[in-house]
Amino acid sequence: MEDPMYSLQDVIRCDLCESPVPPKHCDICHIHLCEACVGEHVSDQSKDHYIVPFKLRGITPKCTKHSTEVCTQLCTTCNIPLCPICVASSEHKQHKKRDILTLFETKRKLMQKDLQDLDNSIYPKYQEAATNIPVQRADVNQRFQKLTTALDKQGEALHTEIDSIIQGMKSDIDDMDAQHIAAIDQQEVAINHTITEITQAILDLKRLLERIQDKLNISDVCLVSEYTSRTEEFRNLPAQFQVTLPTFTPQEINIDQIHQQIGSLSKLAITFLLDEPRILTDIKTEYRGLLSVSCLSDSELWTCGVDSILRLYNLQGEILSSVQTKSGHVPWDISVTRSGDLVYIDPRDRSINLVRGTQIQTLITLRGWRPRYLCSTSSGDLLVTMTSDDEKQTKVVRYSGSTEKQSIQWDNQGNPLYSFGQYNYIKYLSENRNLDICVADYGAGAVVVVSAAGKLRFRYTGPPSTPRKSFHPRGITTDSRANILTSDYDNHHIHIIDQDGQFLRYIHNCGLQAPWGLCVDSRDNLFVAEIKTSKVKKLQYYK
Numbered sequence: 001m002e003d004p005m006y007s008l009q010d011v012i013r014c015d016l017c018e019s020p021v022p023p024k025h026c027d028i029c030h031i032h033l034c035e036a037c038v039g040e041h042v043s044d045q046s047k048d049h050y051i052v053p054f055k056l057r058g059i060t061p062k063c064t065k066h067s068t069e070v071c072t073q074l075c076t077t078c079n080i081p082l083c084p085i086c087v088a089s090s091e092h093k094q095h096k097k098r099d100i101l102t103l104f105e106t107k108r109k110l111m112q113k114d115l116q117d118l119d120n121s122i123y124p125k126y127q128e129a130a131t132n133i134p135v136q137r138a139d140v141n142q143r144f145q146k147l148t149t150a151l152d153k154q155g156e157a158l159h160t161e162i163d164s165i166i167q168g169m170k171s172d173i174d175d176m177d178a179q180h181i182a183a184i185d186q187q188e189v190a191i192n193h194t195i196t197e198i199t200q201a202i203l204d205l206k207r208l209l210e211r212i213q214d215k216l217n218i219s220d221v222c223l224v225s226e227y228t229s230r231t232e233e234f235r236n237l238p239a240q241f242q243v244t245l246p247t248f249t250p251q252e253i254n255i256d257q258i259h260q261q262i263g264s265l266s267k268l269a270i271t272f273l274l275d276e277p278r279i280l281t282d283i284k285t286e287y288r289g290l291l292s293v294s295c296l297s298d299s300e301l302w303t304c305g306v307d308s309i310l311r312l313y314n315l316q317g318e319i320l321s322s323v324q325t326k327s328g329h330v331p332w333d334i335s336v337t338r339s340g341d342l343v344y345i346d347p348r349d350r351s352i353n354l355v356r357g358t359q360i361q362t363l364i365t366l367r368g369w370r371p372r373y374l375c376s377t378s379s380g381d382l383l384v385t386m387t388s389d390d391e392k393q394t395k396v397v398r399y400s401g402s403t404e405k406q407s408i409q410w411d412n413q414g415n416p417l418y419s420f421g422q423y424n425y426i427k428y429l430s431e432n433r434n435l436d437i438c439v440a441d442y443g444a445g446a447v448v449v450v451s452a453a454g455k456l457r458f459r460y461t462g463p464p465s466t467p468r469k470s471f472h473p474r475g476i477t478t479d480s481r482a483n484i485l486t487s488d489y490d491n492h493h494i495h496i497i498d499q500d501g502q503f504l505r506y507i508h509n510c511g512l513q514a515p516w517g518l519c520v521d522s523r524d525n526l527f528v529a530e531i532k533t534s535k536v537k538k539l540q541y542y543k
Contacts, residue, residue, distance in 0.1 A: 012054075016040065025057040026050060028070050048084065052101050059100060073097045147265070154262055169248075176246055183241050190238040198234050271481065271542045273496065277507045280525065281538035283317045290534040292428075292475070292517035293527050294336045301519075301527060301536060302342050304331045310344060310355065313536070326353055326360045333373040333428065333517075338380050345371045345384070352384065352399075363402050377431045381405065385427040385439060387420065394418040396429065396437060396450075408437065408454040417456060419443030428475050428517070433482040434499055440473035440486045447473055447486050449501065458501035460484075471495075475518035475529065485526060487515035494518070494528070496541070507541055 014022040015031040022032040026041060027050045033041055042049045050060055050072045063069040063083035071081030077095035086092060208227070212220050287305025294302045300320065301313050308328050312321040325331050329348040336342055342355040343363070352364040352371055364371075369386045376382060382399045394416070395409035411417055418427060424443025432438055435452040447460040462471035473486040473495070482499040485507075493508030494515060507526070517529035526539045 023054055024051050025054045027052050027057060027060040027072075050101075056101065056104065059104060072100055074100050074103055076103075151262075151265075158261060173246070180243060183243070187238060187241065194234065194238060197230075201230055201234070269481075273505055274541050274543050277510050277526075277539045277541040279510055279537050280540055281315050281536075283313055283315070283536040283538075285311065285313065285317075285534045285536060286319075287534045289531050290516065290529040290536065291332065291531065292334050293529040293536050294334050294342075294519050295521045295527065296336050296340065296342075298521040298523060298525075302334055302336060303529065303536065304334045304344060305529075305534060306330060310334065310342065315538070323355055323358060323360070326362065327351070335374050335376045335382075337376040337382075338378070343374060343376065343382065345374050347371060352382070364399060372425050373428045375430050378435070383429055383431060383437060385418075385429055387425050391422055391425070392420055394420045394424070394427065396439065406454065408450060411456045417448055417450065426474060428473075430476045430478050430484075432478040432484065432499060433480065436499065438476055438478060438484050440476035442472050442474060445471050445473075447476065447484060447495075447497070447501075449484070460495075460497050460501045460503075462495070463503040474516050477518040477520050477526075479520045479524045479526075481524075485518055485520070487518055487528065489514055489516060489531070494526070507539065510539065512537070 011020045012022065012032055013020050014034040014037055016037040017034060019034040019036070022034045022037075024033040024035065024038055025031070026033060028048050029041070031041070032054065033051070038051055042051065050070065052059055060070040060072055061081050063071050063081070063086060066083050066085050069083035069085055071083045071086070073082045073087055074080070075082050075086075075092050075095045075097050078092070081100065082092060082097060087097060208220075208223060212224060283301075285303055285305065286309075287303070287307060289306035290303060291306065292304050296302055296312065299315050301315075303311050303313060308325045308330060310323045310325065310331060311319050314320055323342075325344065325346060327346055327349045329346050331344040332347050333345045334342060335344075344353055344355065345351075346353060347370050350366040350370055351362050352374065354361045354363050363382075366386065368389055370389065372385045372387060374382055374384045377398075380400075384397050384399065385394065386397060387394050393409070395407055395418070397404055397408075398406035409417060418439060418441050421443060424441075426442035427439050429437060429439045432449075436457060437450050437452070437454075439448045439450075441448050444459075445461055449457045449460070451457055470490065471488060472490060474489045475487040477485050479485065483504065484497045484499065486495050486497075488495055488506075491508075492512050492514065493506045494512070495506060496504045498504060512528060513530050514532040515528045516531040519527050521527070524542055526541055528537045528539060529535075530537065
């Protein structure tokens with residue numbers, strides 16, 4: 001509907017000078033005023049005035065207690081309008097009060113800002129999150145189906161082994177049964193043969209005795225003389241065999257052993273990233289610029305920075321130990337090994353060095369390449385990023401002790417995995433829980449993740465809404481959930497992405513300044529090395 005103030009048929013004018021479309025209104029006197037007449041109107045001090053924008057005329061209500069007064073203030077304690085008499089009363093003397101117009105304008109601007117934030121930023125995020133729910137649900141179903149399939153496969157393997165063992169034992173029973181029957185058959189043959197001979201001997205004796213009873217002749221005497229008794233021969237039965245019959249003694253079924261044979265199933269752990277991560281500890285170090293931090297334990301941290309001293313701090317900021325580099329040069333990066341030793345990089349003399357106590361042992365010295373950053377792996381290997389002397393190549397090399405085991409440099413199309421060039425040597429790296437190798441490639445403006453075999457899995461270049469050129473990661477680490485955390489030095493926050501490269505959220509709004517090196521402890525507390533302040537900050541980002 002058209003505002004009557006601007007209607008051609010009935011133009012509203014200043015009540016003092018008749019100027020059209022007056023921008024002001026006295027909400028007590030109920031007259032319209034142009035800018036020029038406002039001063040003249042309020043100069044009349046015989047009564048109160050309350051000048052408001054024309055569109056806000058009527059903003060001052062009549063006082064419910066004093067009918068002749070209008071309310072120009074609001075008691076924010078009671079949330080009720082107040083006239084001058086109410087303001088002066090003892091009832092609201094100790095209460096906070098605001099000018100109605102000022103409060104209205106402040107709230108109106110806040111509402112406009114809230115509407116803009118809700119409409120343009122917050123609501124789209126929730127819409128995106130709602131859209132991702134079916135994807136997450138499908139992903140959950142897929143992951144748990146994989147677990148079920150793996151368990152079925154293990155069950156089938158165990159059943160196969162058990163069936164094979166049982167079948168083998170049954171085969172042994174059949175063999176023993178056949179051996180026993182064969183022994184019985186052999187005895188039967190021997191007994192039947194002897195029975196035949198005994199039967200014949202009985203017949204022969206009967207015939208001979210019958211002949212010699214009637215009358216004797218010389219031939220009968222000879223037959224009797226030749227007779228040999230076989231009674232003793234037949235008295236003993238053929239050799240009897242003894243059989244120790246096999247038995248089966250079933251073992252008591254041990255459920256714990258069966259579980260061990262099947263394997264273990266870890267518990268489901270549901271954790272939430274904090275909306276506002278908390279700084280738990282703030283440690284001031286002695287460096288002119290802090291580069292890296294690595295956890296020796298949950299309460300002890302090795303550090304290196306822009307001097308030649310490696311320092312071990314506790315959470316109270318006390319130095320527990322310090323070691324000077326072997327060459328006297330600045331170490332670029334450090335890592336604590338699985339056995340608790342410290343390893344550091346010295347690009348100036350191309351060496352990788354192991355610190356034990358106060359002793360330093362050079363593990364590797366490179367030729368034609370310069371080591372830049374390193375990390376210790378779960379298997380005890382070392383992963384090292386390095387650049388060629390001509391700065392035209394970059395690669396990741398895996399070492400077992402001082403022996404090179406693997407070199408990662410090219411993708412499947414023969415293209416370089418990592419950036420190279422004079423100022424593109426910053427490439428912190430970390431091994432994830434799934435054994436992926438994660439490199440924060442400053443020059444490429446990306447986190448480059450490859451599998452343990454060196455095959456490219458993904459490149460993370462920041463959330464979709466982030467301009468590509470604004471993301472240049474420095475430090476990188478991974479946590480127990482296989483999430484990847486990388487420091488965004490230019491924007492003073494940390495990116496958290498999952499093991500498949502999906503952006504989860506930022507760590508920011510907690511006072512971070514120029515974050516550089518990163519590490520996590522066994523409880524997933526994050527330690528951030530700030531290069532400019534030379535502070536180590538311990539953050540909690542899970543709840």
